[in-house]
Amino acid sequence: MEITLKDVFFSYNAGTPLENEVLRGLNMTLESNKITAVVGRTGSGKSTFVQHLNGLLYPTRGSIKVGDAWIMNNSKKKTVLFDKVGIVFQMPEHQLFEDTVIKDVSFGPKQLGWRNELIRSKALEALRLVGLDESFADRSPFELSGGEKRRAAIAGVLVMEPSVLILDEPTAGLDPAGKQSLMELLLSWREEQQRTLVIVTHDMDLLAEYAEDVIVFESGKVNVRTDPLTLFTKYRDRIEALGLKLPMALTLVEHLNARLRSPMVINSVKREAILAQVADHFLVASGKGGS
Ligand SMILES: Nc1ncnc2c1ncn2[C@@H]1O[C@H](COP(=O)(O)OP(=O)(O)O)[C@@H](O)[C@H]1O
Numbered sequence: 380m381e382i383t384l385k386d387v388f389f390s391y392n393a394g395t396p397l398e399n400e401v402l403r404g405l406n407m408t409l410e411s412n413k414i415t416a417v418v419g420r421t422g423s424g425k426s427t428f429v430q431h432l433n434g435l436l437y438p439t440r441g442s443i444k445v446g447d448a449w450i451m452n453n454s455k456k457k458t459v460l461f462d463k464v465g466i467v468f469q470m471p472e473h474q475l476f477e478d479t480v481i482k483d484v485s486f487g488p489k490q491l492g493w494r495n496e497l498i499r500s501k502a503l504e505a506l507r508l509v510g511l512d513e514s515f516a517d518r519s520p521f522e523l524s525g526g527e528k529r530r531a532a533i534a535g536v537l538v539m540e541p542s543v544l545i546l547d548e549p550t551a552g553l554d555p556a557g558k559q560s561l562m563e564l565l566l567s568w569r570e571e572q573q574r575t576l577v578i579v580t581h582d583m584d585l586l587a588e589y590a591e592d593v594i595v596f597e598s599g600k601v602n603v604r605t606d607p608l609t610l611f612t613k614y615r616d617r618i619e620a621l622g623l624k625l626p627m628a629l630t631l632v633e634h635l636n637a638r639l640r641s642p643m644v645i646n647s648v649k650r651e652a653i654l655a656q657v658a659d660h661f662l663v664a665s666g667k668g669g670s
Pocket residue numbers: 391392399401419420421422423424425426427428
């Protein structure tokens with residue numbers, strides 16, 4: 380499902396002395412079938428932005444079109460799209476509160492008034508999707524590991540079968556294996572047609588590996604929107620200023636290039652591709668072959 384923003388402004392405490400303008404004129408389209416990364420300094424408005432995409436927050440000015448629905452301030456009836464646009468908040472495991480995993484996963488569908496039998500089968504299906512088999516259903520969420528808790532929380536969003544999934548810092552606090560398996564889960568989720576995945580992240584290695592489209596926020600505006608390769612090459616000089624870092628493998632290339640007579644020109648930001656290019660470069664240079 381496609382989402383289009385037109386001149387979106389948002390202030391917390393609008394019209395009061397505490398007014399704080401956080402979004403300042405956003406114009407963009409989030410495409411279906413794309414993995415979009417949203418990055419930027421803490422406080423640049425990323426979390427506020429994503430909460431606009433399902434009607435949790437409403438723009439103070441401007442409009443948002445989500446599929447065929449409109450989210451705008453002057454519409455009489457508030458549009459809420461919690462089922463079509465699922466948001467997984469930062470540290471979602473902190474929001475688990477029921478005494479069993481399946482009750483937690485069933486919370487959203489219950490609010491939407493689904494039939495009980497349907498809720499149970501969909502909840503079990505969502506748990507399977509996140510890699511938690513039926514044996515987890517009746518366990519207390521509080522006895523799961525950190526990674527399992529996060530998966531359970533994500534199942535509580537996936538159960539509503541959203542077309543757009545937004546995750547705010549999904550891998551924060553996970554170990555490398557947990558990160559990778561979560562990313563694999565998300566990639567397989569979005570295999571289906573017309574699914575949109577938006578990931579807010581500070582993890583530039585993750586961004587380099589998975590993002591197809593990058594939106595860099597700065598003070599509630601879009602500073603740059605591009606693909607990861609262009610971000611780390613053409614906009615290299617802005618990286619630190621925007622509160623970003625180079626991915627690890629690119630840092631290696633920069634350090635090497637600083638000492639090489641003919642610098643390597645990278646054509647991918649994915650880790651394996653860069654490491655292969657570096658290996659090739661030195662194997663050729665030392666006469667040991669390579670391609
Ligand atoms: N509920 C709120 N009430 C008032 N101000 C808020 C609220 N939530 C966030 N803010 C302010 O909005 C700005 C952007 O915050 P946020 O969207 O959380 O940024 P990010 O996710 O990029 O760190 C910050 O200055 C923050 O203090």
